[in-house]
Amino acid sequence: xxxxxxxxxxxxxxxxxxxxxxxxxxxxxxxxxxxxxxxxxxxxxxxxxxxxxxxxxxxxxxxxxxxxxxxxxxxxxxxxxxxxxxxxxxxxxxxxxxxxxxxxxxxxxxxxxxxxxxxxxxxxxxxxxxxxxxxxxxxxxxxxxxxxxxxxxxxxxxxxxxxxxxxxxxxxxxxxxxxxxxxxxxxxxxxxxxxxxxxxxxxxxxxxxxxxxxxxxxxxxxxxxxxxxxxxxxxxxxxxxxxxxxxxxxxxxxxxxxxxxxxxxxxxxxxxxxxxxxxxxxxxxxxxxxxxxxxxxxxxxxxxxxxxxxxxxxxxxxxxxxxxxxxxxxxxxxxxxxxxxxxxxxxxxxxxxxxxxxxxxxxxxxxxxxxxxxxxxxxxxxxxxxxxxxxxxxxxxxxxxxxxxxxxxxxxxxxxxxxxxxxxxxxxxxxxxxx
Ligand code: SF4
Numbered sequence: 081x082x083x084x085x086x087x088x089x090x091x092x093x094x095x096x097x098x099x100x101x102x103x104x105x106x107x108x109x110x111x112x113x114x115x116x117x118x119x120x121x122x123x124x125x126x127x128x129x130x131x132x133x134x135x136x137x138x139x140x141x142x143x144x145x146x147x148x149x150x151x152x153x154x155x156x157x158x159x160x161x162x163x164x165x166x167x168x169x170x171x172x173x174x175x176x177x178x179x180x181x182x183x184x185x186x187x188x189x190x191x192x193x194x195x196x197x198x199x200x201x202x203x204x205x206x207x208x209x210x211x212x213x214x215x216x217x218x219x220x221x222x223x224x225x226x227x228x229x230x231x232x233x234x235x236x237x238x239x240x241x242x243x244x245x246x247x248x249x250x251x252x253x254x255x256x257x258x259x260x261x262x263x264x265x266x267x268x269x270x271x272x273x274x275x276x277x278x279x280x281x282x283x284x285x286x287x288x289x290x291x292x293x294x295x296x297x298x299x300x301x302x303x304x305x306x307x308x309x310x311x312x313x314x315x316x317x318x319x320x321x322x323x324x325x326x327x328x329x330x331x332x333x334x335x336x337x338x339x340x341x342x343x344x345x346x347x348x349x350x351x352x353x354x355x356x357x358x359x360x361x362x363x364x365x366x367x368x369x370x371x372x373x374x375x376x377x378x379x380x381x382x383x384x385x386x387x388x389x390x391x392x393x394x395x396x397x398x399x400x401x402x403x404x405x406x407x408x409x410x411x412x413x414x415x416x417x418x419x420x421x422x423x424x425x426x427x428x429x430x431x432x433x434x435x436x437x438x439x440x441x442x443x444x445x446x447x448x449x450x451x452x453x454x455x456x457x458x459x460x461x462x463x464x465x466x467x468x469x470x471x472x473x474x475x476x477x478x479x480x481x482x483x484x485x486x487x488x489x490x491x492x493x494x495x496x497x498x499x500x501x502x503x504x505x506x507x508x509x510x511x512x513x514x515x
Contacts (some may be wrong), residue, residue, distance in 0.1 A: 081395055083425075085110075085116055085117075085118075086109055086110035086111070086137065087108065087109050087110040087114065087117050087119070087120070087123075087158070087159050087160065088106070088107075088108055088109075088160070089103065089104070089105055089106065089107045089108065089109055089136075089157050089158070089159065090105060090159060090160065091105050091157075091158035092104055092105055092156055092157060092158070092160045093154065093156030093157075093158070094156075095154075095156065096154045096155055096156015096157070097147065097149055097153060097154070097155050097156060097468065098155050098156045098157050100217065101145055101154055103136055103138070103157070104138070105158075107136050107137060107138045108136065108137040109123065109134070109135075109157065109159065109460055110135040110137055110142065111133075111134075111135040112126040112132055112133065112134055112135075113126075113133055114133070114209065115133050115218075115221070118218070118470050119197065120159045120161050120163070121162050121163070121197060121200070121222060121224065122222060123157060123159055124154075125221075125222035126155075126222075127154065127155050127157075127222060128151050128152075129149050129151065130148065130149060130151050131147065132147050132148055132186065133145065133146055133147065133199070136153075137450050138380040145447055157189065160162065161203070162366060163195070163197050163198070165191065165193040165195050165198060166193065166195040166197075166210060166473065167193060167194065168192050168193065168194030168207065168208055168209070168210065169194070169209055169210045169245065169246030169248070169252075170194065170207060170243040170244055170245055171243070172242060172243050172244055172246070173241075173242055173276070173279070173309050173311060173312060174242070174274060174276055174302045174303075174304075174308075174309065174312050175192070175242055175244075176291055176303050176305070177189070177190055177191070177192050177309050179180060179303075179304065179305040179400070180305065180307070180311075180435075181305070181306075181434065181435065185403075192205055194206050194209070194210055196208065196215065196219060196224065196227060198209055199223070199227045199228050199229075200224040200226075200227055203370060204228060205228045205230045205272055205339070205371075206227070206228065206229060206230065207229070207230050207243060207252075207460070208253065208255065208258050209245065209252040209253065210241060211253070211258070216258060216261055216262060216265075217265075218316055219262065219265070219267060220261075220262065220265030220266065220267060223266070224267065224269045225266065225267040226267070226268040226269060226270055226295065227262070227267060227268075227269050227270075228269075228270050228271075228272070229255075229259070229269050229270070229271050229272070229285065229294075230273075230274065231255055231259075231271045231272065231273055231290055231297075232272075232273050232274055232286075233280040233282055233285075233286050234255060234256050234257070234272070234282075234285065234286040234289035234290055235282055235285065235286070236252075236254055236399045238262055238279070238280065239252065239255060240252055240280065240471055241279075241498055242276065242279055242280060250309075255290075255364070256289055256290065256293075256397050257303075257319060259271075259290055259294060260293050262293070263292070263293035263294070268295045269293065269294045269295055269336060270294070270295050270296045270297075270298070270367055270368060271294045271296070271297045272297065272298040272299070272300060272368075272371060273286060273297065273298070273299045273300070274300055274301075274302050275299055275301055275302060275315060275319075275323055275349075276302045276312055276313070277302075277313045277314075277315055277316075277319040277346060278313055279312070279335055281322075283299065283323060283326045283327075284326055287326075287330050288498050291330075291334065291342055291343075294342075295342075295344040295367070296340075296342055296343070296344065296367045296368055297342060297344070298343075298346065298368040298371045298373050299327055299343065299344070299345050299346065299349065300321055300322075300346040300371060300372060300373075301315035301320065301346060301347070301348050301352065302314075302315060303435045303439065304436070304438050304439075305435040305438070305439055306435065306436030306437075306438075307436075308349060308436075314438060315349070315352055316352065317352060317353055320349045320350075320352035320353035320355075321353040321355065323345060323349055323353075324345050324349055324350065324353050324355060327343050327344065327345040328345075329363075330343045331343060331344075336389075340364060341362065341364060343364065344368055344373045344374070345373070346371065346372045346373055347372050347373065347374070347375050347376045347377075347405070348372060348405055348440070348441075350376075351405055351408075357376045357380075358377065359377065360374075360377045360378065360380070360381040362377070363377055363378070363385070366378060372441075374447075376406075376409055378407060378500070378501070379413075379500060379501040379504070380409065380413075380501060381492065381501065382500055382501030382502040383413050383416075383501030383502070383505060384501070385501075385502070386501060386502040386504070386505035386506060387416060387417060387420060387505050389398045390420075390421075390505055390506075393421070394422040394423035396420050396423050396424075396460065396461055397423060397424040397426075397458075397460030397461060398423070398424075398425055398426075398459075398460045398461060398462045398463070398464060399425070399426040399427070399428060399454075399457075399458070399459040399460050399462070399463050399464070399492075400414060400425065400426070400427045400428070400463070400464040400465075401428045401443050401445075401450055401454065401463060401464070401465055402428075402429065402430065402466065403426075403428050403429070403430060403432065403440050403442035403443075403445055403489055404429055404430075404431070404432075404440035405440040405441055405442070406441075406442050406466075406499075407427065407429040413501070413504055414427050417505065419506075420453055424460065426457075426458065426459070426460065428453070428454060430445050430449055430450055430453055430454075431449065431453065432444060432445060432446075432449060433449050433452070434446040434448065434449055434478075434479060440465050442469060442499065443466075443468035443469065444478065445469050445477075446469075446477045446478050446479035446481065447477035447480075447481025447482075447483075447485065447486050448477075448479055448481055449488045450465070450477075450486060450490075451481070451486055451490060454490055455489070459490060459492045460492075461492075461493065462490045462492065462493045462494070462495050463490065463493070463494050464494075464495050464496075464497060465495075465496050465497075466496070466497060466498075466499040467493060467496050467497065467498055467499065468499055469496075470483070470496065473513075475496070483496070
């Protein structure tokens with residue numbers, strides 16, 4: 081007989097279907113339609129279905145219920161929503177976690193996760209190398225869509241080399257076959273390629289292989305800290321230009337054929353290539369914005385709109401600190417704001433000494449670098465920092481320095497804002513909005 085493991089029912093809503101059936105807290109939810117309940121995602125899926133069987137253990141008794149309901153009707157069960165993260169089986173040559181300094185750092189940065197369920201819930205990128213065929217079927221059955229998949233290359237041998245899995249007892253699954261199966265099962269996939277010059281220059285071949293099965297593709301440059309693998313080369317101007325040329329060639333072709341550009345290069349690649357950032361419309365639905373694709377275009381667009389509408393007062397003399405990547409954009413926006421509202425806005429570019437100079441994003445700047453580089457500089461009555469510099473839930477930088485320690489160190493009031501164009505005008509500069 082098939083062994084079900086199931087999940088404990090924590091609570092039963094008295095107005096739900098389960099309560100009517102006599103199911104109680106402490107019972108065990110074992111299966112839906114004969115499939116074991118692995119985590120709360122099974123429950124969420126079946127709770128939105130109309131006809132299915134549900135197996136529940138109550139004491140020594142196991143009961144199969146035939147459920148017929150409207151899709152919006154609630155079964156009314158409370159289960160644990162924790163899904164313990166599954167670690168990756170890879171040892172990628174460019175792994176950012178392996179490159180982190182030993183000093184105290186945000187714990188979430190050290191997690192080597194590769195869990196398809198977290199991809200569905202949080203939009204994390206996963207390699208699918210630790211996913212079995214049975215799990216692919218589960219993804220399709222309960223519709224875990226969209227998923228975010230790190231492809232890097234469609235060449236199996238090269239992928240194994242990049243992911244550091246050569247020599248493992250079980251070879252990694254064929255990514256093309258996995259994508260094809262998921263696509264055939266109705267799962268939407270947003271893919272990414274972390275571009276490592278001289279490793280995965282086969283961009284053309286990979287796009288040819290995967291575009292029929294994926295929704296969008298992001299190409300992002302490899303991130304290197306001062307502890308990086310010496311085998312990995314930095315993305316320079318020439319290699320960034322080469323990547324953008326391939327991306328733009330495919331955008332033209334696919335826009336004509338599919339009505340979408342499909343593949344997008346990271347903002348950082350345009351900055352490295354010293355090429356103008358594409359217009360706002362070229363990012364379509366901004367499906368890869370969390371991956372640094374279209375952030376600059378969106379920021380500029382929202383900034384222009386908010387500045388145009390504003391009827392504010394001068395913010396007086398203030399300063400803004402940011403990373404090297406965002407520096408030109410913030411300078412441009414600060415200048416326009418100053419021209420319209422008056423006052424004096426100084427923008428400071430913070431060099432990343434903690435992770436290494438080649439790390440240029442604002443989100444990885446630590447308190448001690450800001451303190452060292454701004455000490456004694458004119459900062460006005462407030463210093464503005466983007467929220468991405470701080471840990472998710474508190475006012476602490478990645479190196480453990482608190483916001484108030486930095487305020488004391490610099491002798492200035494610090495304001496933190498969301499890193500988008502509208503906040504830049506509304507919150508940072510403190511202007512009043514019209515309507
Ligand atoms: S999948 Fe690769 S890059 Fe991601 S955590 Fe694992 S080893 Fe690091």
